Amino acid sequence: MERIKINDKTIVVVNNEWVLINPTEFIAGQKNNKSIKVIEKPLSEINYESNFEKIIGLNNVAEFNPELGIDYAFVKSIDPKKKIFYMVDGIPSHNFNFVGNYLISRKIKEINNIGINQAIAIWGKREGENGAIQIKTFDKDDVVIPIIIK
Structure with missing residues (x-):
């Protein structure tokens, strides 16, 4: 190398x-x-x-x-400097470091950036005032099949 x-x-x-x-x-x-x-x-x-x-x-x-x-x-x-509400596999958090540590060794299935109005409608003003990010990871039972495109 x-x-x-x-x-x-x-x-x-x-x-x-x-x-x-x-x-x-x-x-x-x-x-x-x-x-x-x-x-x-x-x-x-x-x-x-x-x-x-x-x-x-x-x-x-x-x-x-x-x-x-x-x-x-x-x-x-994800911008770690942005104070934002995270919903990761159903676990709510405002703490970027917690989210990062939770995601170590996990494959992400889906990341959704949710706008301020929609976030407030779902989680309320306190959590949704800066928008939200919803992250879903693959469960241990899920099978990850890589797709190779040439």
Whole structure:
């Protein structure tokens, strides 16, 4: 694997699916893996203004433990700076860190951004005043079937 430089302003994405929680430790364990392809992704892939400087993609990682990362779909679509109400698998929260920790090693089935008026109508003024984000993950009984498009 080619040498890559990462710091706390780098997002490391594995196989376009998982954002690594502790990238330095993972990368150190992959030093001799020649099959991994390192690419730099554009920051435009993330929807919110952030202090990240770059996104590094690690592709062709054959064996990856999902407990090391958060679903990339979550990182791409959620702004952690926005004070917002989350409903994750039926669990309500205003705490971004709780949501992030809950989602470690879970695949997201669906993310819905709910506007202010609709959020207030569903959850009331206190919860819905800034809109809401509803996230559904795959249950352990659900089967994730990857679709490969060439």
